[in-house]
Every structure is written in structure tokens, then in C-alpha cells.
Amino acid sequence: MAKQPMLKFVNVPRDMPAKRPAENRRQDFDEIYAEYADAKAKEQSSRCSQCGVPYCQSHCPLHNNIPDWLNMTATGRLEEAYQISQATNTFPEICGRICPQDRLCEGNCVIEQSGHGTVTIGSVEKYITDTAWEKGWVKPPSPARERAESVGIIGAGPGGLAAADRLRRAGIQVTVYDRYDRAGGLMTYGIPGFKLEKHVVMRRIEQLEAGGVAFVLNCSVGVDKSFDEIRSAHDAVLIATGVYKSRDLGGPGSGASGIVKALDYLTASNRASFGDTVAELEDGSLNAAGKRVVVIGGGDTAMDCVRTAIRQGAASVKCLYRRDRANMPGSQREVQNAEEEGVQFEWLTAPKGFAGDPVEGVIVQKMRLGAPDASGRQSPEIIDGSDYTEPAELVIKALGFEPEDLPKLWDTEGLEVTRWGTIKAEFTTGRTALPRVYAVGDIVRGASLVVWAIKDGRDAADAILGDLDEAPAIAAE
Template sequence: MTRKMLQFTHLHQRMPEKRGAAERRGDFGEISEAFAPATAGDQSSRCEQCGIPFCSIHCPLGNNIPDWLMLSAQGRLEEAYAVSSATNTFPEICGRICPQDRLCEGSCVLEQSRHGNVTIGAVEKHITEHAFAQGWVKPVLPTAELGRTIGIIGGGPAGLAAAEALRRRGYGVTVYDRHDRMGGLLIYGIPGFKLEKEVVERRIRLLAEAGIAFAPNTEIGKTVGFDELRARHDAILIATGVYKAKPLGIPGAGLPHVHAALDYLIAQNRKGLGDSGTPAELDARGKSVVVIGGGDTAMDCVRTAIRQGAKSVKCLYRRDRANMPGSKREVAHAEEEGVDFVWMAAPESVSAEGVKANRMHLGMPDSSGRQSPVVIEGSTFSLPADMVIAALGFDPEDVPALFGAPDLKVSKWGTVETDESLMTSLDGVFAAGDIMRGASLVVWAIKDGRDAADAIHRYVSAKIAQAAE
């Protein structure tokens, strides 16, 4: 069915139907139903086809969103997938987990004019799932082998995006990861109710079919030396991500019932993947849980605790709802599922009984422009807690020490320094994703991986040309 565009004047915005809160509290399945084909086409036709597409401009990948919305509205879904996947290595993942309300959808002209944004993420997911169902998604095979190899350290979104782009050009690619599965945070950090693991595993199978080699359970500096790896390949990409939890930094932070967010999420994801031996202390069943933090990781933790059967779940955040860094949709989902938010409050200490906190007010803006939270004197209160989860963000690990590479330069924040070509201080060694830019979004990691692949190709090509002279 072919539809005209600019149908926002008489078609209202429709989001995909969500499973009821009571049902979704009982499992880790994705909460949104798929769009029916007719609904996806109708919602695509609401697009205004702007002369200046702010949705694309505010997408880190620069996705050609108006083009594939028009193709979807016209029922040309195979072409829509081709356009979508031309700029995005993992559209089925971004359609699910990108904070569209802060990126493309939040920048949609219809949102600014109060007509309600085009539901870009849901349409992207629809297009890609339809493409998989029809068998249109194939392994990316090179037209010719170059006889050159690249080693990628880290099997998360940046590393895998770079691997696909390099393999497309004809490089032999090996991805090394310290975990027993590829996917990084896509597998271990993001809960199944946002991204079911089969979605990631399906894409990894395609990458393997394309000829990308995977080396799990490989810890650089221990399993294999970094210098040995450099000698083995024509170039190296460091895409390890950032895994070290920011410290809670208050009395009682080291108590046994205080846990880092990523330890908690990894334990649940491993359980969902069928692994045995999940520590009992990382199971929230029957416990009063307090999660400290206000980002997307905190939302993942509170919603996981609900599904594990916690007695109560509270999220303690030092600013108000309007200043929360996490996705507002995720906050709404959490509230629907029974999470209690304690706004304008910051922890002072943790004890065996729970968390002592102070009420806050917003003072003068800090260096980022956000108002700084200030303690209200005499406002101390307590929250009972059998389990406390710190979700304050992530810092880089000491990569030079881990790799035994003291000449690898890092910034004052511990991120690996790169030049404009994403090359590090070591010749032929590049970096991409969170280990280069700091903790950020999956979509930025994908962009970095694709950009690094282009830079690596230019580097190796120049070396080949130089050797031929």
C-alpha cells in the first residue's frame, strides 16, 4: 500500500502497545509489542519530510530517517532496510535501546510543533525485524580478500561495528574479548526487557558467517600479550568500553549488601542466558532495594529488581525529574512497574539497616550548566534497605597497566587518547567507543567503530602504498 506523506494533520501519534505492567513484572521479555505492518506504514506517513531533517542531524550516525520513513509508508520495506542499514550496523538494536526521546524523536519538528513526534525507533525496529523475517539480512561478504588482518580488542558495539566495516572491505578480522560471549554490554549490561539477547546473538551469528573470527575468554596482557597481538596484525583497535564503577564515596559503601550496578546486571543477564552460579547476594527477591543514581543504568537496575521479586524498590536521585539524565520513557516504565522515586535526595551513609540520606535543593549551575544540588541542613532521613545498588556511572580501567603498554597515553580521566584519525600514541593502534570518549550511548559507539574502520583502512592502505614504492 502506498501512502502520501505529511499525514500528521489527521493521523495521531501511536506508540506500539505495551504489555501490562503486572504481566511484564513477571518476566524479562521486551515490554513493547511489534507494530502491525499497517500501523507502521501509517505512522511513517506522518513524517513531514523536512527540508532540514533535524532527526537525522541529531542522530549520531546521521541516519537517513526521512528516506526510510517514506519508503516504509510506501510499503517498500526491502529498500527501507537497505537505506537504514547503510548508515547503521545494528538498526534492530538502536530501534530498541536508543534514547530516541533525547535524539531523533526529541528533535522531530512535529514534536516541537506539539503534533507528537514520528515514532522513529518503533518504525526502525519494524523495518529491521521484517527484513530478518523475509531473509533480506545477509552476512556482509567482501568482493576480494586483501590479505591483511586487524585485531579488535573488545566485542561490544564499537568493536563489532568496526569488525563488520573492515570485513566488508576484505580484511581478516579477529575480535578478542575477555568474556565468554561477544556483545559486551549489549549482552551483559542491558536487561532483556529492553533488548532480548537473541537479537544480539542473531547479529553475532551473521558476523561469524561473514568470516569474522571471535576469540572469547581472551584477556589482553594475560591470555595474550599486547606486543604479540600487535605483531600478529596489521593494525589494532582498542574498543574495550568502560567497566569500572564510579565510587559511592560515603561511609558504609564497602558493606556486603552494597553492590555495583554492572555486577548486579551481569549476574541477572547471565542467569537469563542459562549460566549457573548466580550469587545469592545479587538476587533482590524479597528484599528492600535502594538504587542510587538517575541515569539509564539506574533505571535498568530498579526495573530488574522489580522483576526479581523485590519487596520494595526505591530510586534515590539528588536532582528532580526534569534534571534526570536518564530517558524519561524509562522513568515512566519504572513507575508503571512499581518503582518509587525519591527525588532531590542524596545518600550520606549506608549501614546494615539501610541508607541515611539528605534532602537537597538546586543551587547555582555547575560547569555543565546544570544546577548543582545542595544539602538542606537538618533534612536527614532514612530508607530501610537489605540491598543497595550504586549506579553512578563508569570510569575507564587502567588500560596501559592491564595491557602492559606503558607508552599508551591516556587522558586525565583515564580514557585512551587519540588524534583526529582515532590513532593512539602507538603507531597502528586505534581506539573507539567509550574507552576513547568516556561512558556514552551505544549509538555513539557504533559511530566510533565505523569511523575507526575507515581510519584503519586509510592507515593500512598508506602502508601498502609506501611499501610498494
């Protein structure tokens, strides 16, 4: 009788890939987790309980067939594991690195709920696809037949790239327009290398180019090329711009030099990782070296900022967040990594104003949690008379992002937006009020996760294909 390869969670403990010591990883922007060895990947995959209702799968936005590719990995069928993983996820090696698994698949693992420690799904996913790249199993889009129709995609982030891949594999001619000099969106310029090394993103871009996707970079729609020009050049257009407008922060002194936006700060650091000369790093305006740094915010972008400041050689790094640790929106795993690297968290604190110009400090007011608000979270309340000044020579605002006013920027009528400024689009299809114009990702959802953008891009690509297939029949009627 064959030995049972799975359900070993009772006897085999959870074991994450080795994490580089904090003192070492503070010195560079390399990823902090080592790769699983083949035997360890098999061992950890074998812990899966293969449950009848896989909550890991149902809580994954892409509904990845996680139990099956864990089974394939545990039984040594790694190429099949990759094929199953790739079937539902355009970029599994990226999701394996940056998805907040503790809030999604791993956080809903059945054996985690029973006290045995979750299966290390993200690390196995990363291992499967990294191995696939090494073995040459990852292939560029290669359609069985070419089609005459073309689709223009505005935005080369995860949503746009996922749609480009899916459309190109169906034979559609695809052109991607992006404002930056490199494709990838926030995966390239927003997420630091210690979470997602840049070669991981660039090899996907290169693969799409090899498969026939055309990229028009340094192209700001509404400036370098009009939206109407792009619409007239293609049979359909997909808007996947993301949200780049930083939420601002008022209060006395908020205009002082030394108070910067998170995205500007992260982009400068990521450009340096490509070897670019970045004036703002050289003149110190976006460089934390030797400075007391305060980051305001509690999401994943704030975690990226504090950990980047540590690596730039900051004298100290503190993070202000108005709620407590249990109520912060960022990944708890990222908070732990930041603490290990020397970041100090000041819970239940919020900025009231700023001292000096250039900035010398943040005037901080202490908070307490009061009654729950409409979302069910306890609302922070100010504790009167608790103000103090936190010294700082660099203050980074990581308060989230809002959509730009695209109808105004693009001088376009009929592109409907919500009261939040996001584009109105159909759920699952991405169809907007304009014929043959679709929208996906953060520009529809608001600031969200890479995995949701991938999901939206794939869904909209399928809708576009369906609509293009119907077009000849409609024209003939």
C-alpha cells in the first residue's frame, strides 16, 4: 500500500524558509527569505490536510487551486504544480513574495485554525515558480493563431500586465502605455527590493515583450498622447492606471521641507536599485542617512518606508499610527520584520503639526480607542493635554493613495467616476460607460492588493475577448 504523502501536519511542524539575520539584511535591499530546498518544499507541502472545502482557495482572490499544487509539490511533480499554479495566476512568483498571506490563504488555512500552524503556502508558491524559471518551464505568450484586433492598455502595473498576457495568448495585438520609463507600476517603483527584487519583475516584462506585447513608455496620457488617440488606434482600451495621488496631511507646519510623500521616497530608492542617478538621494532630500525619521501611517506602504529608511542608514526610525497594533491595516508579518530591523512603533499616536522649516520635529498627540465606527473598528479619540514633540529631520507621509481626476486629465467626456473619484466599471467585466473601454485594479477598487489587480486584469481580458468575438455578429445584423 502506498504511503500517504499528505496530512502530515500533526507530526511535521510549520517551518518557514530561513530569514537572514536582521543585522545583515539592514545593510542591503536583497530579499530577506532564503529559498526552500526541494526536500523542505516537499515536506512543508505534505502538511496540507487536503480538506474538502479548501478555505485557502476560497479566500484567495484568484481562487488558486492551492491543495492540488501542494499535492503535486509533495509528490515530486513540480512541473505539474507550476502548470496548475500558472493556470489561475499570471504572476505566481510575485504573489508568493508580496501577498499578505497571513490575511488571505494562510490566514484561513484549516490546520491553522486547529492550532497546528498554517501551511507555508506563499513560500511554496514562490519556490514552485522560481524553479519553473530555472528549468525553462515558463514560456512567453505564444498564440495558436494571430488575430487582427488590437487592445490598448493604459498602465503597466499588475492589472494591465495580467490582461496583456491573457489577451496576447489569445492572439490579440496588445500595446501597453505607461507614464514611467520602466514597466511594472508599483511592483517596479513602489515595492522595495527586500520584498520583491526587481529582476523578478523585469523578467516578466521581457517575457511579455518576447511574446509580442508592445510597450510605449514615458507616455503620459493626456500630455504625450491623448486618450482619444489611443481609443481610435485600438478596438478596445483597458484603463489600469492604479492610484498615485497621495493623501495629504494638514496641520501647522505641514508645508515644511523635509516632509515628503511615501511614493516619492520609495521611487527614489527603487530607482537607485536599478543603478539610476537620483538627484534627490544625492542632495539628501529623499535620503534617510544619518537622520531621525518619522513615518506616519500603518499600512504596507508605511512598512516599506520604515524598512527602507533603516537600510539607508537612518539614525532612528519611528512609525506613528493612530490605532493599536491589532487594528493596523498592514501585514503583521511586515511589522515583525520591521521591529527586528530596529523600527520603533508608537501606537495610538497621531500628528498634530510640525516644528521647524526644515522640519525638526512632529507635534504628536496621544490617542485612545473609543466606540466602534461604521466599519466596526474602534475610533481613535484624542487624549487632551498629551501632546509631545518627536524629533525628526525627515518625515514621510504614508497615508494611502487616491485616484487622479482622469476625465479632467484626459479631457474625456462620458468616463463616469464614483464619488471617491474611482472609475465606474462593471463587476467582473470591467466595462465602463464608454463603449469598448474597460477599467481594472486600483483605479476601480481604490488602493488595494496586487493580487486583486491581477484578478481584475484577467477577468477584464476575458470580457474583452468575448466582446470582440461578438463584434462581427453585431456588425452583420
